[in-house]
Amino acid sequence: MKKKSIIIEWAKAILFAFLTILIFRILFFEAFTIPSASMEKSLLTGDYILVSKLSYGARLPNTPLALPFVHQHFPFTESSNSYVDWIKIPYTRLFGSTADIKHNDVLVFNYPMDDEHPVDQRIYYIKRCVALPGDTLELRKGLVYINNIYNDVPEKLQFNYKVLLDTDTINSDTLKETGISEGGRMKKNGEYWFTLTCENAEKIKRMPHVTSVQPLFDKKESYCDYLFPENECFLWNIDFFGPIYIPRSGDSVKLTVTDLPLYERIIRKYENNELEVSNDSIFINNKYSTHYTFKMNYFFMMGDNRHNSADSRFWGFLPEDHIVGKAVLVLLSINKSNDQSHIRWNRWFKSVH
Template identity: 45%
Template sequence: MPYVSFQKDVKYRGKLHTLPEVKKSITQEWADAIIFAVVAATLIRWLIMEAYTIPTPSMENSLLVGDFLFVSKFHYGTRTTTTPLQVPLTHQKIWFTDLPSYVEWIKLPQYRLPGITHVKRNDVVVFNVPPRELNEYKDYPVDLKTNYIKRCVAIPGDTLRIIDRQVYINGKAEENPPLMQYSYLVVANNDISERILKKYKIYDYEIVGRPGDGVVYQMFLTEELAQELKKLNFVREVKIATHNGSEGFSTRTEKTVEPNIFPDSKTFPWNGDFFGPLVIPAKGMTIPINEKTLATYGSTIKLYDHNDDVKLDSGKLVIDGKEVTEYTFKQNYYFMMGDNRHNSLDSRYWGFVPEDHIVGKAFFIWLSIDRNADFIHKIRWSRFFRIIE
């Protein structure tokens, strides 16, 4: 039908009158349908749920590269945007271009609508990664910064410590994710066949040496899988090991210092396996200002705690031209880590996640595609509609 007619009777001066028909062309019908679909999708994406994909192995094996998941906005409460003039259904850029998807002619304050819960320890959370260097060195608005997904291991007010890879919160060992991975060195007699690697679903690996008649692999494995590989007759050794700069592959100790560790390797000689203790800032928490606290929290206060004019100089904190001797945090912060603990760029290396950077709670997987599999086995059917824990 090329036209749809609308007719309505109205009463005027005691008489019934028929209004003229309003006809819509097919083009108008399609335009209305598209506008309705875009508006509905935008509201659902903003208020309720948004689709994401896993591009990197930092959360393996809990989440796999190629997993497509829905992230709930209503759990923690959705945020209002700061840049309302934006192309619908885009993030930083217009599809397939390098053109910004937004303009800052109008900038609004950001608010969070009420949610049904708050971020808890062990929640898998999507957030806007704070550091500028992880956002193409661009000053994106908070809600348009690059999306990361990690597990929340510490919440506001917690004291975090990592001892020999084990996370401790407030002095108590935390339960580890069941599919948590680490970096292992696997020494085999010969090159391990593709058939064996596929059988054990080992895709994240590389050959790092060929000493004598052996082959040394770096693999990211769960502890259970590492124990299985030890039983293979052609495997000589399987041991935890991480890449430690110029020293090559070795096991981190308390004396190992990673130069890129948070907050500052000069003041805090830590590494990803031996870290802390570190107190996570909470809204309303007050700290004294000295060289150590500024080394720990100075960049957070300056960059993320909503202060306009902050200067850090020789153990002094100057805000709006006035030196302060103590500081009270204006919002909550969180500490995020990937389940692939030796292959994750997370809070151990760039710091706290501010509450206003939280996007939502990872909810469930709706599709999973194995890019390393053949066409018949491309889809991981067993992962469909799996709740993320």
């Protein structure tokens, strides 16, 4: 009996610890890893970050019947979902609001184009919030302007540059010392491209044999068919984008067949309406519509690595119900490049800005 009692006590203690950790992850903080270079140099591949759920309110799970600590699929499978979606909780936040989000906050969110899964089970992304609900955003040479006012963080940004040399090789040791990891040769001898911060671009200019360092910007009004909203009426590219209005809850926009591609996904997918177009007339839920009033707030997200980031320029607006929390701290960092791993001690417990 005594042995059975000890087992029961241990089981209770383990269950209590498990539930405590689970509630802590849902309501307070959760750890994530940075899998790509889209936020360099602010966040590096291999960073382990702490995300605050309290900053904008803890979002309750849409799918409460899910295997804890597992996302989307059971371990070692790609087809068996780790959740059931026949019970869903409507979008709800506790102890806060997305109204607390500020320009240039770094957010973790669920990728809105991942339609295969419920919102809380979609892939996690991390980007910088460059535009808030009600803003009008425009990119000029890759830099953010909000309501015609420059509003960016230039010291954190990276762009692709073309580097010309009067010789065919560049000093790789100097590149490593400067922390330059993305780049390579171009077609002609002495031509290279590198992903650089403004500071590193100046360092490259001072290197021996370098004759030119120029950013690789797309031309204004050149059309990229793979960018949002994938419509030839909008001659936008990754460097020159917009102006575009960021929808705010309660605001209305005039609907035309020309502008509809900007808001079609919001109307159909995010706010669950039926949408039809017939003879240049727009029908929402079988009613002829000339305007649409938004139910949710939306945000525009971009990576600091401006030429190497799949962000809102590619997939459009971020709905507020997809936001997980605010990145606040780098817990630890491991560099796994070149098939070797080493710890970046200087990044431990570094705040995220």
